[in-house]
Amino acid sequence: MAKKVAFMQGNEAGAHGALYAGCKFFAGYPITPSTEVAEVMSAELPKVGGKFIQMEDEIGAMAALIGASLTGTKALTSTSGPGFSLKQENIGYACITEVPCVIFNVMRGGPSTGMPTGPSQSDIMSAKWGTHGDHPAICLVPASVQEIFEETVRAFNLSEKYRTPVTIMPDEIVAHMRERIVFPEPGELEVINRTAPSVPPEKYKPYDTSFGDVPPLAAFGTNYRFHVTGLNKMEDGFPTTKAAIVQAEEERQVRKVEANADDIIKYEEYLMDDADIVVVAFGSTSRSARFAVNEARKQGIKAGLFRLITFWPFPEKQLLALSKKVKAFITPEMNLGMCTGVVKGCIEGNAPVHGIFRVDGEPINPGQILDKMKEVK
Amino acid sequence: MAFDYDKYIRPGKLPHIWCPGCGHGIVMKGLIRAIDSLGLDKNNTAIVSGIGCASRLPGYIDCCTLHTAHGRAAAFATGVKMAKPEMNVILCGGDGDGTAIGGNHFIHACRRNIDMTYIIMNNNIYGMTGGQFSPCTPTGAKASTTPYGNPDPAFDVAKLAIGAGATFVARGTAYHATQIDKLIAEAIQHKGFSVVEILDDCPTTYGRRNKFKSVIEMMNRLKDIAVPVKAAEKMTPEQLEGKVLTGVLYKQEKPEYTTEYAKVIERAKGAK
Amino acid sequence: MSGRYELRFSGAGGQGLILAGVIMAEAASIYDGKQAVQSQSYGPEARGGASKSEVIISDGPIDYPKATVVDALLALTQEACDKYSHDLKEGGILLIDSDLVTKEPVGNFKVTKFNITNTAKNEIGREIVTNIVALGAMVALTGVISKESAEKAVLARVPEAFLELNKKAFNVGYEKALAAQK
Ligand SMILES: Cc1ncc(C[n+]2csc(CCOP(=O)(O)OP(=O)(O)O)c2C)c(N)n1
Ligand code: SF4
Numbered sequence: 034m035a036k037k038v039a040f041m042q043g044n045e046a047g048a049h050g051a052l053y054a055g056c057k058f059f060a061g062y063p064i065t066p067s068t069e070v071a072e073v074m075s076a077e078l079p080k081v082g083g084k085f086i087q088m089e090d091e092i093g094a095m096a097a098l099i100g101a102s103l104t105g106t107k108a109l110t111s112t113s114g115p116g117f118s119l120k121q122e123n124i125g126y127a128c129i130t131e132v133p134c135v136i137f138n139v140m141r142g143g144p145s146t147g148m149p150t151g152p153s154q155s156d157i158m159s160a161k162w163g164t165h166g167d168h169p170a171i172c173l174v175p176a177s178v179q180e181i182f183e184e185t186v187r188a189f190n191l192s193e194k195y196r197t198p199v200t201i202m203p204d205e206i207v208a209h210m211r212e213r214i215v216f217p218e219p220g221e222l223e224v225i226n227r228t229a230p231s232v233p234p235e236k237y238k239p240y241d242t243s244f245g246d247v248p249p250l251a252a253f254g255t256n257y258r259f260h261v262t263g264l265n266k267m268e269d270g271f272p273t274t275k276a277a278i279v280q281a282e283e284e285r286q287v288r289k290v291e292a293n294a295d296d297i298i299k300y301e302e303y304l305m306d307d308a309d310i311v312v313v314a315f316g317s318t319s320r321s322a323r324f325a326v327n328e329a330r331k332q333g334i335k336a337g338l339f340r341l342i343t344f345w346p347f348p349e350k351q352l353l354a355l356s357k358k359v360k361a362f363i364t365p366e367m368n369l370g371m372c373t374g375v376v377k378g379c380i381e382g383n384a385p386v387h388g389i390f391r392v393d394g395e396p397i398n399p400g401q402i403l404d405k406m407k408e409v410k
Numbered sequence: 411m412a413f414d415y416d417k418y419i420r421p422g423k424l425p426h427i428w429c430p431g432c433g434h435g436i437v438m439k440g441l442i443r444a445i446d447s448l449g450l451d452k453n454n455t456a457i458v459s460g461i462g463c464a465s466r467l468p469g470y471i472d473c474c475t476l477h478t479a480h481g482r483a484a485a486f487a488t489g490v491k492m493a494k495p496e497m498n499v500i501l502c503g504g505d506g507d508g509t510a511i512g513g514n515h516f517i518h519a520c521r522r523n524i525d526m527t528y529i530i531m532n533n534n535i536y537g538m539t540g541g542q543f544s545p546c547t548p549t550g551a552k553a554s555t556t557p558y559g560n561p562d563p564a565f566d567v568a569k570l571a572i573g574a575g576a577t578f579v580a581r582g583t584a585y586h587a588t589q590i591d592k593l594i595a596e597a598i599q600h601k602g603f604s605v606v607e608i609l610d611d612c613p614t615t616y617g618r619r620n621k622f623k624s625v626i627e628m629m630n631r632l633k634d635i636a637v638p639v640k641a642a643e644k645m646t647p648e649q650l651e652g653k654v655l656t657g658v659l660y661k662q663e664k665p666e667y668t669t670e671y672a673k674v675i676e677r678a679k680g681a682k
Numbered sequence: 683m684s685g686r687y688e689l690r691f692s693g694a695g696g697q698g699l700i701l702a703g704v705i706m707a708e709a710a711s712i713y714d715g716k717q718a719v720q721s722q723s724y725g726p727e728a729r730g731g732a733s734k735s736e737v738i739i740s741d742g743p744i745d746y747p748k749a750t751v752v753d754a755l756l757a758l759t760q761e762a763c764d765k766y767s768h769d770l771k772e773g774g775i776l777l778i779d780s781d782l783v784t785k786e787p788v789g790n791f792k793v794t795k796f797n798i799t800n801t802a803k804n805e806i807g808r809e810i811v812t813n814i815v816a817l818g819a820m821v822a823l824t825g826v827i828s829k830e831s832a833e834k835a836v837l838a839r840v841p842e843a844f845l846e847l848n849k850k851a852f853n854v855g856y857e858k859a860l861a862a863q864k
Contacts, residue, residue, distance in 0.1 A: 100489025
């Protein structure tokens with residue numbers, strides 16, 4: 034049977050990806066350039082018995098998301114820039130309470146209102162450090178309409194699997210452009226659901242580490258009654274200030290993601306076998322980079338592309354290994370050096386890193402990257 | 411026979427954190443009696459709070475309990491209720507939590523008329539952080555951040571709720587303890603967003619600064635200012651000066667949010 | 683065709699150029715078996731002022747989704763023509779509304795002009811189909827996608843009540859462009 038194909042926008046693909054993953058709840062607050070996600074969800078969710086609610090602000094939207102997820106419902110929100118800042122408070126709440134949920138954040142110019150319709154890639158640090166305190170971070174950075182669909186499904190999977198919020202962050206260009214998408218059949222992509230408790234209600238503890246670093250999560254409104262708090266907690270979910278417990282719990286929360294980095298990290302290597310100039314890029318910028326790599330190859334430059342699909346956790350190991358064999362890295366990004374700094378931080382000075390930064394609302398074009406390749410070759 | 415609160419209190423979670431003389435415990439007992447009188451299924455009842463002394467209440471009760479972020483209880487609870495409309499959802503918290511940082515979520519929950527009950531414990535102060543003034547601190551009162559007297563006017567929580575669209579609004583006091591459960595029970599039974607304001611006391615951070623000599627004096631004030639709505643009908647404006655009305659202040663039938671959303675689902679399914 | 687073919691539809695916000703671009707790209711990628719990407723300028727520009735919709739069509743994967751050197755440009759207004767003709771390539775196709783664009787850009791372009799807006803208004807009877815008239819013309823001039831695919835894509839995107847209107851608009855635009863081609 035021929036698969037369903039459509040020509041659609043990145044944001045729409047994100048919404049459809051969420052539905053494919055079994056999302057049944059959306060809470061949001063309108064903001065350009067992410068609004069199409071909310072629009073599609075408002076139309077599609079009730080058709081499958083799901084719920085859509087437009088909240089009074091992004092803080093409330095993030096809160097409602099967590100509330101819904103605690104009833105065992107997969108939940109999505111979408112936002113951009115200023116809204117992402119407002120969500121941070123409760124993203125932290127979802128981290129410490131370990132409640133799965135997915136945040137679809139379309140990157141636009143900032144800080145503050147910035148450039149509401151201009152593309153940017155400057156939220157990647159907020160995705161890791163936007164909320165206060167130590168916490169795990171998973172952040173995915175798709176580069177095409179098809180990939181937005183697939184990575185949104187993966188965002189839900191990772192969120193459910195690791196009991197933690199996951200951010201998926203297309204930049205405005207990828208989110209707003211239209212491309213052909215081939216819809217996966219039901220069952221074609223893996224869909225993961227959170228692990229339900231295997232013990233009877235009276236034995237259940239929401240943070241019972243005897244089940245490993247990711248304890249099973251029960252749902253409100255079933256036979257399991259439990260307490261959830263944003264305070265540091267013990268395995269039964271109640272607050273504690275006991276030093277040893279707090280230390281162990283904080284470490285576990287970060288470890289459950291860091292120790293599973295290999296499962297979460299995803300990247301694509303293009304013409305990397307013999308490359309000595311490697312572009313590290315993500316989102317729409319990686320598309321410019323691939324174009325530039327192809328051009329460079331025609332001109333005899335041994336260029337390659339390391340495309341990040343997972344931004345956090347960052348593929349530190351992989352880049353360190355690469356840094357021992359390549360001549361130079363080029364890091365084009367629509368911000369003033371966020372990814373560049375991260376790359377430098379993990380390659381122990383083995384190779385120079387040449388950033389190309391743009392924050393004027395214009396994409397980095399292939400010519401800029403090609404020029405840099407010629408300069409450093 | 412004395413009421414058995416232990417049926418609802420989580421084993422091992424007492425003593426509570428509240429100071430001697432704090433009114434929050436009185437409200438908790440009222441809520442427990444209300445839950446009991448209605449025979450609510452604990453498995454199917456969520457109690458959601460924000461941050462503050464009052465917001466610690468859910469932790470002690472053996473239901474599905476959610477202690478959220480400061481001011482956000484109404485928003486978290488909205489998510490729970492939307493996702494599982496069959497659950498009883500009860501919110502609780504302090505005046506600061508609900509009307510300052512949470513004011514926006516509060517008024518919008520009222521506006522939606524979503525079927526939840528919000529118990530707001532108004533002790534006129536930010537207790538947990540040591541007695542800073544809240545939007546419900548009376549003008550002129552002393553707080554740790556109003557050493558020269560509070561220049562701010564205060565909210566009337568009940569009027570705020572009515573104005574914002576809540577369809578059941580009641581007020582009680584911690585002094586009139588035996589009425590609390592009845593008000594809460596009636597609020598829970600009401601279909602729509604119901605608000606129960608309980609005038610409460612914080613001897614530790616409010617009483618001390620505002621020349622109340624004892625908890626008894628604070629409680630006596632609650633006794634003195636409260637006038638049941640029925641009794642107020644027969645009183646002159648002069649007699650009502652400085653008093654607050656108690657009892658069910660407002661009740662109306664209006665479309666409820668999750669019921670309306672169920673219709674959206676029907677329409678969407680029909681549109682396929 | 684090999685490599686990239688870049689088209690830009692430009693005019694004033696509200697003229698339906700985004701949709702014209704979407705239909706072009708959809709025709710290429712869904713009905714013609716090619717690859718296509720459509721993108722657009724957003725924001726205040728979309729509410730009046732100059733607006734553009736870009737389409738890249740290729741036989742192979744398309745990396746960079748925005749225009750680099752434009753092969754074919756439609757300009758429905760003078761403002762759009764001034765603003766968006768700078769990267770039209772040597773010998774590129776330029777389609778302009780002869781009533782509304784009086785100052786042509788300097789350069790060596792294959793210029794075609796006819797009264798696009800007026801055709802929609804008076805010949806078809808509805809100004810709102812200006813974008814479809816222009817689309818028909820662009821399909822004729824560029825030959826980058828087949829006429830059948832383009833027509834199918836148009837009909838798939840417009841409301842049922844307006845199928846005939848749009849079909850006519852598309853065909854009139856197509857014919858007029860061929861006739862006007864120098
Ligand atoms: C975002 C945020 N800001 C400030 C605080 C600090 N804080 C904790 S409780 C509280 C006030 C609580 O007062 P109220 O809601 O009236 O309850 P009470 O303690 O009097 O019962 C404040 C300001 C916080 N926890 N979070
Ligand atoms: S500080 Fe005030 S509100 Fe808090 S527990 Fe003590 S008396 Fe109650």
